Amino acid sequence: MFKKFVNYCKACYDELAHKTTWPTGNELTHSAVIVLSASIVIALIVFCMDWVFENLMQLVYPAA
Numbered sequence: 001m002f003k004k005f006v007n008y009c010k011a012c013y014d015e016l017a018h019k020t021t022w023p024t025g026n027e028l029t030h031s032a033v034i035v036l037s038a039s040i041v042i043a044l045i046v047f048c049m050d051w052v053f054e055n056l057m058q059l060v061y062p063a064a
Helices: 002-019 025-060
Strands: none
Touching: none
8 A cells, every 4th residue: 555655746846757748937927917907907807897896786776
């Protein structure tokens, strides 16, 4: 049982150290900028939808 675990750990290390392609610093920065930009765009879209819905609800249910 312990030998299987050790072999599994060795295989995992071999996979991560020798077979995995890690991104370069520039690739990582580029991906982070894309994710940040997409997050901001989605947040703005949700904000606008919320604002429109709030104003519509104020028209339907005016404050007393």
